[in-house]
Amino acid sequence: MxxxxxxxxxxxxxxxxxxxxxxxxxxxxxxxxxxxxxxxxxxxxxxxxxxxxxxxxxxxxxxxxxxxxxxxxxxxxxxxxxxxxxxxxxxxxxxxxxxxxxxxxxxxxxxxxxxxxxxxxxxxxxxxxxxxxxxxxxxxxxxxxxxxxxxxxxxxxxxxxxxxxxxxxxxxxxxxxxxxxxxxxxxLLPPDHPESGVLDIHSAPEPESARDLLVMPSAWVLLGLLILFFLVNSMFLSQIALFLSARFSWQGHPFGAKELGGVFAYAGFINILVQGLLITRASRYAPDRIIVTIAFACMGAGFLGIAVVERISLLALSLTLIILGTMFIRTTLTAELSRSVPLNRQGVIMGLNQSLMSSANIIAPLLSGALIDRRLYATWALAMAATAACGAITAVGLLARPQVKIPALGRRVNRFGSF
Missing domain, CATH: 1.20.1250.20 (MFS general substrate transporter like domains)
Structure with missing residues (x-):
């Protein structure tokens, strides 16, 4: 040693x-x-x-x-x-x-x-x-x-x-x-040697591994919340460009690639801020389940905002609420999902998480595109607000549930507790 x-x-x-x-x-x-x-x-x-x-x-x-x-x-x-x-x-x-x-x-x-x-x-x-x-x-x-x-x-x-x-x-x-x-x-990257014992994190899960997840309610609740998040986030990202172009102008011309680039750069800045400072500080004052509830509520408020606001300053406030909620939800739920199962089930649970995200990215852009194609801009924003509200209500509804311990799997109850 x-x-x-x-x-x-x-x-x-x-x-x-x-x-x-x-x-x-x-x-x-x-x-x-x-x-x-x-x-x-x-x-x-x-x-x-x-x-x-x-x-x-x-x-x-x-x-x-x-x-x-x-x-x-x-x-x-x-x-x-x-x-x-x-x-x-x-x-x-x-x-x-x-x-x-x-x-x-x-x-x-x-x-x-x-x-x-x-x-x-x-x-x-x-x-x-x-x-x-x-x-x-x-x-x-x-x-x-x-x-x-x-x-x-x-x-x-x-x-x-x-x-x-x-x-x-x-x-x-x-x-x-x-x-x-x-x-x-x-x-720059040195060659690696898979024959020396690389862990096969992508291999097909054993049947008993998938069955074990059925008795892990916290994991399934987290996956359910992630489904709602992936759907609303994919709807937002897939059509925000055309929504802004149709509804807002900057210096006398509609929002274009330059303005949207500024929005994405601002989102990147908030991401660095959340990852570097805010997520750790927030965890000191509130359990993750409350952070997720507030984050979903922020997203919902932001979507309601972009449905009705007309001024650029209010649009910036609404987008900030959406971006902040997005960053907190993604980071917190992913970390909690990893902690919700034993180490020997990490590949299974993360594989399910990736599949859910990909599935949402297939379905949500088509739905979002159909709404924007028909110029149903407010309907598009309100649909996302309703989905975010479902996420917040789901999280709130789980706060009072008793903690569940699964000694057979050797898992500790995570910070979500009731999740």
């Missing part, structure tokens, strides 16, 4: 070793952040309707759902680094096709290729986890999450600046970043 005074040095060494992973993930996330605010307007120029834009998001999510288990299995068998490089090459091809598109068919093809080869971030998460000791694993995953937050702050801001030079300029910039990410992965 190492002396106690040696542990901080070892921790610092491992954190420094994760700097290449941070660079790779940050560059990838920046590329994605560039595309997010631009895609709806770019597709509109090629004749896309709001429903078609929803279908673009849905087909990408469907391809992710299909490819996810395959990418995971390949990374277990052949190593994270090699699969990460192939995934990044797919993203690069998708960006080049998107920048060169002269029809919606090519745009769909670009998103399908990108979706089928997606997995950059998830594989990088696994790489970071496997190349860190248990004592520093939380810091390792926090490093990759911080890289995503950084990329999602810088990317939309870059998109807003570059769109002034043409609608394809941000996409070519994303392609260049993708190429840089490939070079960084090859040059």
């Amino acid at each position: 190492k002396p106690q005074h040696d542990l901080p040095v070892a921790c610092r060494t491992e954190v420094l070793a994760l700097i290449p992973t941070f660079i790779v993930v940050a560059v990838d996330a920046t590329g994605m952040g560039i595309i997010l605010p631009l895609l709806p307007f770019y597709s509109q120029q090629l004749g896309a309707t709001p429903f078609t834009i929803g279908a673009l998001i849905s087909v990408y999510a469907l391809c992710q759902l299909i490819a996810g288990p395959v990418v995971g299995t390949l990374s277990d068998r052949y190593g994270r680094r090699g699969v990460l490089i192939v995934s990044q090459i797919g993203t690069l091809i998708g960006f080049v096709l998107l920048a060169s598109a002269n029809s919606l068919t090519v745009v769909f093809l670009a998103r399908i290729i990108d979706g089928l080869t997606s997995g950059n971030i998830s594989v990088a998460h696994a790489y970071a986890a496997e190349h860190s000791a248990p004592s520093t694993r939380k810091q390792a995953l926090g490093t990759t999450s911080g890289a995503i937050g950084t990329g999602m702050l810088v990317g939309p801001a870059l998109s807003g600046l570059l769109v002034q030079f043409g609608s394809t300029a941000p996409i070519w910039a994303a392609a260049l970043l993708s190429l840089i990410s490939i070079i960084a992965t090859i040059g």
Whole structure:
């Protein structure tokens, strides 16, 4: 056993070793952040309707759902680094096709290729986890999450600046970043050796593992709350661009890619603020179940706000409530979900979580697109407010339930207690 005074040095060494992973993930996330605010307007120029834009998001999510288990299995068998490089090459091809598109068919093809080869971030998460000791694993995953937050702050801001030079300029910039990410992965990340005992986190769960979850009420309640969150978040992200463009103007012209880039950059800033400061401080003063209840209520209030407000200042307040609620719910529920099951059931529960998110990203954009296509802007916002209210009511209704202990599975009751 190492002396106690040696542990901080070892921790610092491992954190420094994760700097290449941070660079790779940050560059990838920046590329994605560039595309997010631009895609709806770019597709509109090629004749896309709001429903078609929803279908673009849905087909990408469907391809992710299909490819996810395959990418995971390949990374277990052949190593994270090699699969990460192939995934990044797919993203690069998708960006080049998107920048060169002269029809919606090519745009769909670009998103399908990108979706089928997606997995950059998830594989990088696994790489970071496997190349860190248990004592520093939380810091390792926090490093990759911080890289995503950084990329999602810088990317939309870059998109807003570059769109002034043409609608394809941000996409070519994303392609260049993708190429840089490939070079960084090859040059900075050391090869891994799956044959040395890599944990197969993507392997198909054993039947008894899935059956065990049936007697874990807290896990199923958390998954139910996550379903509501994924649905409302996907509805919001898939059509917020066209909603703002139709309802609001800035300096005499409707909201466009530049203004939406500013909104996404602001969301990235709040994400960094929540992850770095607010989430820890909030946990000191309230249990997670109350934090989730308040966060759902904030989202609902924000959606009600965008349904009725007309002034930019009130719109900014409503969007802030939505973004804050989103960040707190995502972080808190995901952490609680991980703590709701034993260590040997982590793969099963996180696999279910990923499947639910992908399913929501397939269904919700189509519903959202149908509403915006018919110019039912208030109905769209009120539908999201109602879904968020269901989340808050569900959380409130569970506060008074007695705690449940499952000694057969050796699980401690988590901070949600009644969840």
